[in-house]
Amino acid sequence: MSDYDADVIIIGSGTIGSHVALQCAQAGKSVIILEAGTKLPRWKAVQNFHEDAAKRNWNAPYPRLPWAPHSYMEGYIEATGDADFDYVTSYLRVAGGTTRHWAAACWRLLPNDFKLKSTYGVGRDWPISYDDLEPWYVKAERSVGVSGTAQDDQSGQNRGAYPPRSQDYPMPPEAMPYSVQRMTSKLTDMGYSIAHEPCGRASRPYDGRPACIGNNNCEPACPIGAMYSGDMTLEKAVAAGADLRTESVAFKLETGEGGAITAVHFRKPDGSDHQLTARRFVVASHGLESPKLLLMSDVANSSDQVGRNLMDHTGLTFSFLADEPLWTGRGSVQHGCIVNRRDEPSRAQHSAIRYSFRNLVPNLDIAPDLIEQGLRGEALDDAIRDRAGRYMQISTMSETLAIPTNRVQPNPDWTDSIGLPGLKVTYRLDRYVRAMLPQAQRDFANFAQAFGAEVLTAPNQWRNQFHIMGTCIMGDDPADSVVDKDCRTHDHDNLFVVTTGVMPTSATVNPTLTGIALAIRAGDTLVKEL
Amino acid sequence: MSPAHTRLSRRQLLVSLIAIPLFSPRSVFAQTAGTDSDIARASALLTGRSTLAPETAMRVQELLSAQDAAFPSHLASLIRALETASGTDPQTLSDSLSDTDAATALAILEAWYLGYVGSVSTSSMDYDGKFVTYLQALMFEPTGDVTPRPAYSKRGANYWSAVPEGVAAPAMADNVATWGLAGLKPTTSPPDPDPAWLYMMQGYATTITAARAALAGGAAPLTSDEVNAKSLAAAQASAGAQTTGAQTSDSETREGDSK
Numbered sequence: 001m002s003d004y005d006a007d008v009i010i011i012g013s014g015t016i017g018s019h020v021a022l023q024c025a026q027a028g029k030s031v032i033i034l035e036a037g038t039k040l041p042r043w044k045a046v047q048n049f050h051e052d053a054a055k056r057n058w059n060a061p062y063p064r065l066p067w068a069p070h071s072y073m074e075g076y077i078e079a080t081g082d083a084d085f086d087y088v089t090s091y092l093r094v095a096g097g098t099t100r101h102w103a104a105a106c107w108r109l110l111p112n113d114f115k116l117k118s119t120y121g122v123g124r125d126w127p128i129s130y131d132d133l134e135p136w137y138v139k140a141e142r143s144v145g146v147s148g149t150a151q152d153d154q155s156g157q158n159r160g161a162y163p164p165r166s167q168d169y170p171m172p173p174e175a176m177p178y179s180v181q182r183m184t185s186k187l188t189d190m191g192y193s194i195a196h197e198p199c200g201r202a203s204r205p206y207d208g209r210p211a212c213i214g215n216n217n218c219e220p221a222c223p224i225g226a227m228y229s230g231d232m233t234l235e236k237a238v239a240a241g242a243d244l245r246t247e248s249v250a251f252k253l254e255t256g257e258g259g260a261i262t263a264v265h266f267r268k269p270d271g272s273d274h275q276l277t278a279r280r281f282v283v284a285s286h287g288l289e290s291p292k293l294l295l296m297s298d299v300a301n302s303s304d305q306v307g308r309n310l311m312d313h314t315g316l317t318f319s320f321l322a323d324e325p326l327w328t329g330r331g332s333v334q335h336g337c338i339v340n341r342r343d344e345p346s347r348a349q350h351s352a353i354r355y356s357f358r359n360l361v362p363n364l365d366i367a368p369d370l371i372e373q374g375l376r377g378e379a380l381d382d383a384i385r386d387r388a389g390r391y392m393q394i395s396t397m398s399e400t401l402a403i404p405t406n407r408v409q410p411n412p413d414w415t416d417s418i419g420l421p422g423l424k425v426t427y428r429l430d431r432y433v434r435a436m437l438p439q440a441q442r443d444f445a446n447f448a449q450a451f452g453a454e455v456l457t458a459p460n461q462w463r464n465q466f467h468i469m470g471t472c473i474m475g476d477d478p479a480d481s482v483v484d485k486d487c488r489t490h491d492h493d494n495l496f497v498v499t500t501g502v503m504p505t506s507a508t509v510n511p512t513l514t515g516i517a518l519a520i521r522a523g524d525t526l527v528k529e530l
Numbered sequence: 531m532s533p534a535h536t537r538l539s540r541r542q543l544l545v546s547l548i549a550i551p552l553f554s555p556r557s558v559f560a561q562t563a564g565t566d567s568d569i570a571r572a573s574a575l576l577t578g579r580s581t582l583a584p585e586t587a588m589r590v591q592e593l594l595s596a597q598d599a600a601f602p603s604h605l606a607s608l609i610r611a612l613e614t615a616s617g618t619d620p621q622t623l624s625d626s627l628s629d630t631d632a633a634t635a636l637a638i639l640e641a642w643y644l645g646y647v648g649s650v651s652t653s654s655m656d657y658d659g660k661f662v663t664y665l666q667a668l669m670f671e672p673t674g675d676v677t678p679r680p681a682y683s684k685r686g687a688n689y690w691s692a693v694p695e696g697v698a699a700p701a702m703a704d705n706v707a708t709w710g711l712a713g714l715k716p717t718t719s720p721p722d723p724d725p726a727w728l729y730m731m732q733g734y735a736t737t738i739t740a741a742r743a744a745l746a747g748g749a750a751p752l753t754s755d756e757v758n759a760k761s762l763a764a765a766q767a768s769a770g771a772q773t774t775g776a777q778t779s780d781s782e783t784r785e786g787d788s789k
Binding site: 046049050051052053054055056057058059060064072073074082083084085088090149151152153158160161173174175176177178181182184185188189190191192193194195196203204211212213214215216217221223318324325327329330331336340360361363364367368371372374375376377378379380381382384385388389428429431434435437438441442443444445446448449452453454455456458459460 | 576577578619620621623624625636639640643644645646647648650651652653654655656657659660661662664668669670671672673676677678679680681682683685686687688689690691692693694696697699700702703706707708709710711712713714715716717718719720721722723724727728730731732733735736737738754757758761762764765766767
């Protein structure tokens, strides 16, 4: 009989925790997954979307749990920062995690993204290289089911097929929407490099999923499951033997002799406390929730870096009416982007930038103003059609640097229904991010000119992209980092932290695929030593 | 809407004759939510549509009444004004209304077009908006042949690469729709922008006509140094503290952040 409740306990059932769980369960290890939230089937999320007034509130269709508040619930996140920027982030507490409502962009970092300090003299280097992670990216792309083309230059630097890949994407890209054809036609002439956005949407039937048919509802819920979400991997992990325990909020990791973690304490919605023991513990609870648990437990923090170095892709959004019909909204919510500024020498001075074309059906963006203006009847309908056809929105993904003063901490001044603290975030935009503004304005001016734009929203308001990085930062030096290259905490041999929060650089791409690659790699480490 | 959309084929007619009495709750509900109610008549006149579902109209009335106890009397005033005005053109009718009646009309129209009443938020659960309808929300009707009501695509994979209905596509390269290196890639670097367009991007004008007029009058876009200085000053403007859940309930038109 074992002395432990499980070989490994994983805290968090999102795509990252589920990938670790799947790997361990498939190798015959006993696995318990603790999830603070509840299960919500896809059909119910879609029904909730249908019946809620706030169609553009990506959290709205998901559970609102008083014992596991999500980021949009009143008071849960108290943010302090710059006068011209409101820190907002969007994540869920639900089985399967926040990929339940993502847009499924599945990028690899570029090789230089792993060595920002040594290449450009700013930020940090990773303790591993692109080449180290490349085989794990391959596994991640297969698990998620990514559509993309290896024959593209994702750096925008005339490097041919780049970054280097040992294997092609598991599925070809979806067709290019007409609006992106128009973007490509006009902007390529100006010198801009348009790349396909690799995505976790099936472009043909894959792994039990149908091909995307353009429901244009990736956020907040793909109605047909063509888009990957973390609950798919979670189901596989459970089928492989992992024991999923929902409504179980981890609030303390207990340390024993020699610094080993001996137990996790968790609280149920009725306020009762429980504990479980394991050989290994994996904190995979999202980039803000993971450091919260570590700080509440006073573990893994000899460096004082837990919760610090918070990064997002805080950037700008430009929406406009073109002088021709483009018809965004046909297809998924995003397909292509402009990559010229991802890896230029200017990264030594300011943020790298990627420009992403948004492809939402824009009726909700334009109809309220037209109604307010007094248009009625046919004039209103004609104006909606005209403007919906000419609407375009382009956002920047701007690279931020790991700054220790940008941080998340538990907020004891606010507690949820079971007495656990909220979050306190301090986040300011430094000169490095702000100095991308002149470059972005110049590029946006060129885009605007190419399409004879009438401005709806000028690109001068900062917004987060909800990509959390840096909060459990990875490094070789235990004095200034939380986890090592294997996602193992420097302070506790049997405690791993696997989240996009370990990423020491933010680059300009959605971090989830990198998080999944790290998860599969950490799972491999766990299986070998258990 | 083309007549084809409202004309039933023989097969559709047979299906509907069989289906409605057996399965549709509407036929029962319609007895209490008739097309002759004030809200149904006002909705028809304001939207120019005679086919609006009466039970949805009743829902609009219930929700607006819950929001404002004076709504029934406002509605009575509105329907009097609409039915004593001449003509049936929604624009003409609306333009003839008093400010009070116009505000009532606006609330009804927003409910029908947007599919909800009250305010909503993209970044907080603290909103009072109430759902009215999604599949009948009128804002999607003018574009229904080109784009889907989100989550309700009626087409197949990759339909979106075709030229949209009603669009005369400009000439494009043969490989324009090819992703990757076999598609179009630039041979030059992006140019310096035209000052008037840059001026617009800095938030000083929304149309190129206005921007050019401003530049002709002596205005100029900010230099990079000025942009940076302005940005750093804005960061310091005042103590910036807020709670996520308590942010302004910005309208749905503002957000488009991706994951």
